[in-house]
Amino acid sequence: MNLISFMGAIELGLIYGLIALAVFLSFRILDFPDLTIDGSFPLGAAVCATMIVSGYNPLLATVIAFLAGGMSGVVTAFLNLRFKILNLLASILTMIALYSINLRIMGRPNVAIITEETILTPFEGQGLPGYYLKPIIAAVIVFVVALIVARFLNSDYGLAMRSTGANQKMARAQGIDTNKTTYIGMALSNALVGLAGALFAQMNGFADITIGTGTIVIGLAALIAGEAIFSTRGMLMAVLACxxxxxxxxxxxxxxxxxxxxxxxxxxxxxxxxxxxTIALVLPGAKNPLKKLMKRGN
Incomplete structure (x- = not known):
C-alpha cells in the first residue's frame, strides 16, 4: 500500500466512522436494529451533490443533507411506533423507499461534482496535496461531531435515551417519554449517516445511487473492530472507539x-x-449488537 492509498483509507475510515457511530446509537444505545442506513447514506450524498450542482453553498448543502438523513430516521421510527411495524421491517421499508427517492432527487443514477465548489475549495491551493487535505478536514469534522455526540449522551437527555434502549418499561416508569427519545435517537443516528454521505460525495466528486449497498454491514464491522481493539469504558471512549x-x-x-x-x-x-x-457473530464472547437480535429470533 502506497502513501496515497494509505491516506485514502484513513479518509474513508473517518467518513465511515460516522456510520459506525450511527450504528452505535441505533443498535447499542436504542436497541433498535436499523437498516435505514443503506438508504440514508446515498440520500445525504444525493441531496448534497444535487444542491451543489444547482448552485447552492456547499456548507448549506451539507447541513441540508444532515437534516434529510435525520428525516429518514424519523420515518422509520414513525412506522415502528405509530403503526407497530417491527423495527427491522420498518427500517427495510424506509430503505427501499429511499432508493426511488434518491433517484428522484438526482434525476439520474449519479451526479458528478468534481468540477464544482465544495467545502474543500477554500483550503485548496494552499500547497497541501489533496491526499493530505481531505483526511485532515474529515478528521476535524468527524472528531468535533464525535465529541458533541459523546457530550449529548452524557447529558440528562442522553441518559434518558440510554435508559430507553436498556429497559423501556423501567424508563417509562421513571417518567421518560420513550417514544420521543426513540424519535430523537433515530433522527440523530441517520442524520450522522446523511452527513457521512455528504462528505463522501464532496471528497470523491460524485454521488451515486449504489454507494449505500452494504453500508450497514461496513458500519457493523467498524463498530465490532472498535469495541474489540479499543477500550469502551466511558461514553467518550465508546464513541471514539467507533x-x-x-x-x-x-x-x-x-x-x-x-x-x-x-x-x-x-x-x-x-x-x-x-x-x-460473520466471524464476529460466531466467535464466543465477541461483542456484537446483532447477537441480541439473533437470540430474540430464536
Whole structure:
C-alpha cells in the first residue's frame, strides 16, 4: 500500500466512522436494529451533490443533507411506533423507499461534482496535496461531531435515551417519554449517516445511487473492530472507539486488497466485510449488537 492509498483509507475510515457511530446509537444505545442506513447514506450524498450542482453553498448543502438523513430516521421510527411495524421491517421499508427517492432527487443514477465548489475549495491551493487535505478536514469534522455526540449522551437527555434502549418499561416508569427519545435517537443516528454521505460525495466528486449497498454491514464491522481493539469504558471512549475502529478496518481492508499474495480485488470488498461480521457473530464472547437480535429470533 502506497502513501496515497494509505491516506485514502484513513479518509474513508473517518467518513465511515460516522456510520459506525450511527450504528452505535441505533443498535447499542436504542436497541433498535436499523437498516435505514443503506438508504440514508446515498440520500445525504444525493441531496448534497444535487444542491451543489444547482448552485447552492456547499456548507448549506451539507447541513441540508444532515437534516434529510435525520428525516429518514424519523420515518422509520414513525412506522415502528405509530403503526407497530417491527423495527427491522420498518427500517427495510424506509430503505427501499429511499432508493426511488434518491433517484428522484438526482434525476439520474449519479451526479458528478468534481468540477464544482465544495467545502474543500477554500483550503485548496494552499500547497497541501489533496491526499493530505481531505483526511485532515474529515478528521476535524468527524472528531468535533464525535465529541458533541459523546457530550449529548452524557447529558440528562442522553441518559434518558440510554435508559430507553436498556429497559423501556423501567424508563417509562421513571417518567421518560420513550417514544420521543426513540424519535430523537433515530433522527440523530441517520442524520450522522446523511452527513457521512455528504462528505463522501464532496471528497470523491460524485454521488451515486449504489454507494449505500452494504453500508450497514461496513458500519457493523467498524463498530465490532472498535469495541474489540479499543477500550469502551466511558461514553467518550465508546464513541471514539467507533471512529478509530472504522479507520483500522479501512486500513486492514486496504492492506488486504493491495496484497498480491492474497489475490483479492476491489470487487471483493463486500465479501471480506461479510466474512468479518460473520466471524464476529460466531466467535464466543465477541461483542456484537446483532447477537441480541439473533437470540430474540430464536
Amino acid at each position: 471512529i478509530f475502529g472504522s479507520i483500522v478496518y479501512r486500513i486492514a481492508i486496504g492492506l488486504a486488497l493491495n496484497a498480491d499474495s492474497i489475490g483479492l480485488e476491489p470487487s471483493d470488498l463486500n465479501l471480506v466485510t461479510a466474512l468479518l461480521v
